[in-house]
Amino acid sequence: MNTNYSENNHLVLVGKVVSDKSYSHEIYGEKFYVFNLEVVRLSSTVDIIPITVSERLLTDLDLKIGKKVKVEGQFRSYNNYENERNRLILTVFAKEIIEAEEVSEEKEKEELTNEVILVGYICKKPIYRQTPFGREIADVLLAVNRAYNKSDYIPSIAWGRNARFCQNMEVGTEVKITGRVQSRNYEKKFEDGTVETRVAYEVSIASMEIANNEDETEEEQAQEEVV
Numbered sequence: 380m381n382t383n384y385s386e387n388n389h390l391v392l393v394g395k396v397v398s399d400k401s402y403s404h405e406i407y408g409e410k411f412y413v414f415n416l417e418v419v420r421l422s423s424t425v426d427i428i429p430i431t432v433s434e435r436l437l438t439d440l441d442l443k444i445g446k447k448v449k450v451e452g453q454f455r456s457y458n459n460y461e462n463e464r465n466r467l468i469l470t471v472f473a474k475e476i477i478e479a480e481e482v483s484e485e486k487e488k489e490e491l492t493n494e495v496i497l498v499g500y501i502c503k504k505p506i507y508r509q510t511p512f513g514r515e516i517a518d519v520l521l522a523v524n525r526a527y528n529k530s531d532y533i534p535s536i537a538w539g540r541n542a543r544f545c546q547n548m549e550v551g552t553e554v555k556i557t558g559r560v561q562s563r564n565y566e567k568k569f570e571d572g573t574v575e576t577r578v579a580y581e582v583s584i585a586s587m588e589i590a591n592n593e594d595e596t597e598e599e600q601a602q603e604e605v606v
Contacts, residue, residue, distance in 0.1 A: 387497065387524060388454060388496075388497055388523050389451075389453065389495070390450075390453055390471060390494070390496075392430075392450045392492065394416040394418035394428070396414055396416060396443065396445065396448060397415050397444060398444065400412040400442050409433055410433070411431055411432065412437070413429055413470070414442055415427050415429055416428045416450065416471075418493050420493070426493070426559075426560065428471055429469075429470045430450055430452075431472050432473040436473060436475070436476050437476075440476060446478065447480075448478055448479055450471060451473070452472045452475070453471070453474065453531070454470075454495050454497070457470075470580075494557065494559060495557070495559065497533060497535075497555070498555045498590050499522050499523035499530075499533070499553070500521065500550075500551055500554075501520070501545075501550055501551065501554065502521065502551075505545045505548060507542055515538065515539055516542055517536070517542035518534070518536060519534075519535040519536070519537055520532060520533070520535070521533045521582075533581075534580075534581040534582070535556060536583050536584060537584045538583075541586070541587050544587060552589065553590040553591060554589060554590055555587070555589075556582065556586065557584075558582045559582070559585070560580060560581075560583075561580070561582075561583045562579070563578070563581075564576055564578055564579075
């Protein structure tokens with residue numbers, strides 16, 4: 380099967396740089412850096428998204444704090460072994476980054492500022508639950524193929540109809556989702572009683588459908604606006 384990796388994992392973000400870039404790693408003599416991008420939702424909530432970028436893309440771009448930029452790339456994951464613990468790290472891998480034009484607040488709300496499209500496979504049974512207020516949620520872990528037999532494991536959250544739609548999906552089901560990358564703080568408790576505040580990154584699903592299913596009916600798909 381021929382896979383177009385640019386189509387099964389594609390992301391666009393527009394936001395403001397809110398941290399200095401720091402050195403991340405080097406591959407075959409090419410240096411990579413990480414910085415944080417502030418992306419505002421329609422609800423005015425702010426997501427702080429880590430961006431990994433090659434030095435080659437920064438030749439003509441000064442990533443100073445406060446600069447508005449547009450990033451196109453992929454949402455990726457890798458395992459980090461730290462203190463004998465395995466931790467899934469998520470980042471946006473930039474394939475193109477340019478300075479974005481400043482626009483009015485009204486026009487900015489009309490523009491696309493945070494969208495990710497993923498085609499991948501359900502790799503754990505979705506966990507369906509309801510909040511105390513009756514809102515339906517399902518946690519979905521998606522395996523998205525990458526070149527050289529690698530995969531990115533992307534935590535995602537489905538809401539409402541999408542949550543009901545995916546709750547009984549079997550492991551291995553191929554799905555296409557559209558949503559946004561979001562950040563949230565949580566507390567990690569360790570066995571010694573210490574607590575550490577961490578940031579989780581995930582995709583908030585706006586629409587979901589079974590991939591490559593020509594016989595699928597409208598009732599078998601789900602779509603819901605999430606802000």
